[in-house]
Amino acid sequence: SKDLQIAIDGPASAGKSTVAKIIAAKLGYIYCDTGAMYRAVTYKALQDRIDLTDEQAVMQMLSDTKITFIPGEPVQKVFVNNQEITKEIRQPEVTNSVSTIAALQGVRKRLTVDQRKLAENGGIVMDGRDIGSTVLPNAQVKIFLIASVDERAERRYKENIQKGITTDLETLKQEIAVRDQKDSTRKVSPLTKADDAIEVDTTSMNIEQVVAKILEIVAKKS
Numbered sequence: 001s002k003d004l005q006i007a008i009d010g011p012a013s014a015g016k017s018t019v020a021k022i023i024a025a026k027l028g029y030i031y032c033d034t035g036a037m038y039r040a041v042t043y044k045a046l047q048d049r050i051d052l053t054d055e056q057a058v059m060q061m062l063s064d065t066k067i068t069f070i071p072g073e074p075v076q077k078v079f080v081n082n083q084e085i086t087k088e089i090r091q092p093e094v095t096n097s098v099s100t101i102a103a104l105q106g107v108r109k110r111l112t113v114d115q116r117k118l119a120e121n122g123g124i125v126m127d128g129r130d131i132g133s134t135v136l137p138n139a140q141v142k143i144f145l146i147a148s149v150d151e152r153a154e155r156r157y158k159e160n161i162q163k164g165i166t167t168d169l170e171t172l173k174q175e176i177a178v179r180d181q182k183d184s185t186r187k188v189s190p191l192t193k194a195d196d197a198i199e200v201d202t203t204s205m206n207i208e209q210v211v212a213k214i215l216e217i218v219a220k221k222s
């Protein structure tokens with residue numbers, strides 16, 4: 001069949017979105033970045049100065065807010081109450097707070113419903129932390145992308161330089177490690193490899209090699 005669900009999970013900065021986008025384009029599938037959803041909720045909560053650990057307050061904000069995701073190339077656009085926040089959700093302040101919001105059960109429940117709806121007809125590549133384990137347990141293809149912290153920090157460092165952003169490599173390493181730690185140890189749907197996911201260690205692979213490897217796995221299922 002050609003309308004598969006492809007789940008790509010893994011720790012921060014493992015290259016999930018980069019390869020997921022390429023694979024979606026090659027297969028003519030929708031690409032869905034679920035991290036952007038958690039980032040959008042975090043952005044709005046920060047903007048409203050809500051205590052990020054106050055689940056009730058965050059849920060109240062969510063029910064009063066319209067958050068819209070428009071899948072598309074090259075980036076999925078994100079809006080909150082009709083204000084576009086596609087760029088804003090990548091700010092370091094959001095990145096370093098998102099794991100706190102992502103630990104809230106109510107938030108996860110809400111976003112999981114939206115994610116399942118987007119994926120119900122297949123033909124989708126969805127990346128995140130809990131897609132294979134929780135959101136789409138029946139996905140035909142489940143990939144768990146990993147790479148060493150050093151390698152992931154270096155990739156992010158180079159990416160930032162290309163964007164004209166100066167960052168400190170050691171700080172990046174620390175931020176990535178802290179986020180992984182929080183995401184892996186939370187009670188609800190922690191970052192984890194689903195039993196039936198295929199682990200791909202990209203530490204010594206380039207993007208083309210990772211894409212080829214995943215397409216090989218996809219071809220066996222189609």
Ligand code: C5P
Nearest residue numbers: 034035036038098099102128129130183
């Ligand atoms: O993928 P990205 O790094 O943009 O995700 C941002 C954060 O959103 C993650 O660190 C994690 O806390 C949360 N997240 C999640 N479950 C997902 C996707 C992202 O908890 N499926």
